[in-house]
Amino acid sequence: MAQAKRRIVVVGAGPGGLTAAMILAHRGFAVTVVERKSRVGGRNARLDLGPYKFDTGPTFLMMKQILDQCFAEAGADSGQLLEFTRLDPMYRLQFAKFALHATQDIERLKSEVACHFPGREAGVGRFMNYEKRRFEHMLPCLQKHYSTLGSLFSRNLLAVLPYLSLGRKVFDVLKGYFGEDELAISFSFQSKYLGMSPWECPGYFAMLAYIEYAFGVYHVTGGLSEISEKMAEQAVRNGAEIRLDTEVEQILLQGRRAVGVRLLGGEEIKCDDIVLNADFGDAMSRLIPPGVLRKYRPEKLAKKRFSCSTFMLYLGIDKELDLPHHTIYFADDYRRNVEDIFSHRGLSRDTSFYVRNATATDRSLAPAGHSAVYILVPVGNLRSPVDWAGETAGFRDLVVRRWCEKAGLGDLEPHIREEKILTPEDWRDDYRVYCGATFNLAHTTRQMVYLRPRNRFEELRRCYLVGGGTHPGSGLPTIYESGRIAANLLSRFHGVPFTSGNLNC
Ligand SMILES: Cc1cc2nc3c(=O)[nH]c(=O)nc-3n(C[C@H](O)[C@H](O)[C@H](O)COP(=O)(O)OP(=O)(O)OC[C@H]3O[C@@H](n4cnc5c(N)ncnc54)[C@H](O)[C@@H]3O)c2cc1C
Structure with missing residues (x-):
């Protein structure tokens, strides 16, 4: 003391x-x-x-x-x-033509992969083995402070150098294991947790998906x-x-x-x-x-790279929904959608989004027979030229419509009892997030x-x-x-x- x-x-x-x-x-x-x-x-x-x-x-x-x-x-x-x-499956990945259930049961995961991409299941073992080694080398480096220049010359940092996949991006690393674009996307979309594109995020963050499969995803x-x-x-x-x-x-x-x-x-x-x-x-x-x-x-900060932002919908629905706890719906053209966000081109009409139906696991979040649904749409931060005042209502309708179509829910509009929207401007003004970049400084x-x-x-x-x-x-x-x-x-x-x-x- x-x-x-x-x-x-x-x-x-x-x-x-x-x-x-x-x-x-x-x-x-x-x-x-x-x-x-x-x-x-x-x-x-x-x-x-x-x-x-x-x-x-x-x-x-x-x-x-x-x-x-x-x-x-x-x-x-x-x-x-x-x-x-602990959630198992951790989440459902919904592509236009198929869905993948991410499970920590590695044999089951291999069967899922084999079912949609026969022969590619061997990539799962390669991915788990190498990313485990990468993670074990990276973790001590992330857990220490870097207050002095001397801290850079540690044994841990030297040992991690071969594991940095320098010059490669997360998508390339995953494509190396799996060969198929959609499988690489299934294990690289986690770059979005850092608010980054898998085509830009440094290759060593391929370990993010490993962290999920090794240690699990939890609800509280x-x-x-x-x-x-x-x-x-x-x-x-x-x-x-x-x-x-x-x-x-x-x-x-x-x-x-x-x-x-x-x-x-x-x-x-x-x-x-x-x-x-x-x-x-x-x-x-x-x-x-x-x-x-x-x-x-300020002038130097303005030159730093920042994460993307998010458009949020919180919906109180007077119906129980037969949906998993976490679902990620991918745009039909995922790469184009990601480029729209990160090249600051504006709002994608063909957008990816994530839906959390936590009432599937936790009945404390809504009255009996109701659902509390959270929808997160990755969008550009406030460096993107989007007129949020003009776009919000239309974008909200588009997202709800696409979700209902993709999840086969029919028309849910009459069942929405409560609703709140957050745009990148709300993140900036109400939550005081610089540039509305919800995941902070980019992890370049x-x-x-x-x-x-x-x-x-x-x-x-x-x-x-x-x-x-x-x-x-x-x-x-x-x-x-x-x-x-x-x-x-x-x-x-x-x-x-x-x-x-x-x-x-
Ligand atoms: C939509 C979204 C989804 C996310 N999902 C995940 C996820 O699933 N898993 C995950 O691990 N991470 C996730 N994150 C990232 C991260 O975990 C959260 O953003 C986290 O809350 C950030 O914590 P923080 O301590 O950096 O800051 P904050 O949570 O932003 O807290 C900062 C606090 O400082 C206060 N403050 C600011 N200015 C002042 C002031 N002048 N005076 C007094 N108080 C002030 C603010 O009001 C705030 O309470 C997500 C983030 C977002 C935005």
Whole structure:
């Protein structure tokens, strides 16, 4: 435990900030979390529409073991706080002419592949074997901090070099295993979890699909937002204070050292260190006094690559739907659709989308006989020339119509009781996401590891960064890691002992 209570302000109660807060509070720091919204969770918050409950963003929990470890480091057992369901099949992939059920049962998966692509099932074994090795080499590199140049020259990073598939993209790597485009797509669409195109995403992210098949995809009863709720409760049990409806207007500096925050309304909170969880791009544009930033000043930020955005539909339906928990519907011309999104050409009419019918697994999310359906359509971020005010209504109708056609549901319009839409502009304006890029800074090799915003922020002293726009990256497990790494860096700085081993440089 800390001898003198060091005071930490965490800006934002998203998954990254909450992870750091609950761990730091457990280690004896005096933690205050300030959150501008009236609920914790950020993009992972719960969304209520009448009697229907939705997750705003994350619906796939992968690498649950990282979450378990983070709770353990905050003195809690995640299994006591949350009810997890491993999904099998993990999801259904719906192409124009066939569907594939992604299952962790590898023999069953091979049979599925053989059924649609006879002879190609051997690719499954090659994929699992090689990606396992890649993952085992990559994981330690993603779990450490890169606060010093020296951290780049570690044994782990040298060992991973042969596994980087340099010069190759995720799609090429998967095509190498499977030969067929649609099979390669089935194991490479996961690049979209990073908000990237499989034709542009670095080849080493081929391991994303392996992570699903090896460790599974989980649902949490009540929705994945429950994770944030329970993290906040654990932080408070550990002594943290959480102030909702409290917006930070500016980080207070003495020279280049962060010394506190000024809230909207003028109140100042002084602290020893800041943990910044607000969306990275937005925080750089809004929260740091002008003229301070060098590497991430507005003109430089504008040149960085950012992820795609998402068009969201949350539908409360007065009918039980016979649909799996997760279905991904691919555009008839998937490559063209992906190019529309990432080459900023505008909205695709032939669009891919993902539908989550969580009520298939979890009856707590809607009244009996009803369904809470979440539809996510990947679209360009706000660098794309789309007039959302003019397009939203028509695009919404198109998506609902195509979903009903592809799923054979007939006309569901009369059954929609509650509805909410989020466009990229809502992500920017309501959720404060830079450029509406919901998955943050793109995961290009030039924006990874040492070249991604570091957990001990290189531009300001006593300021630590967590969340999807920072190292190691933008999915929940990596965001939890960012919170844990920041907590460990802070603990080490203040001489507070801790046991987790991810600080080896
Ligand atoms: C639609 C969607 C689907 C996703 N699906 C998945 C998935 O299935 N699996 C997965 O692993 N990941 C998924 N992600 C990615 C990622 O897990 C989530 O976006 C995650 O919530 C990001 O966490 P974070 O900590 O980076 O930030 P956020 O969740 O954005 O939290 C940041 C917090 O900071 C607050 N804040 C901002 N500015 C201020 C300020 N000035 N003062 C005070 N508070 C402030 C915000 O209100 C917010 O609460 C998805 C993301 C989206 C958007």
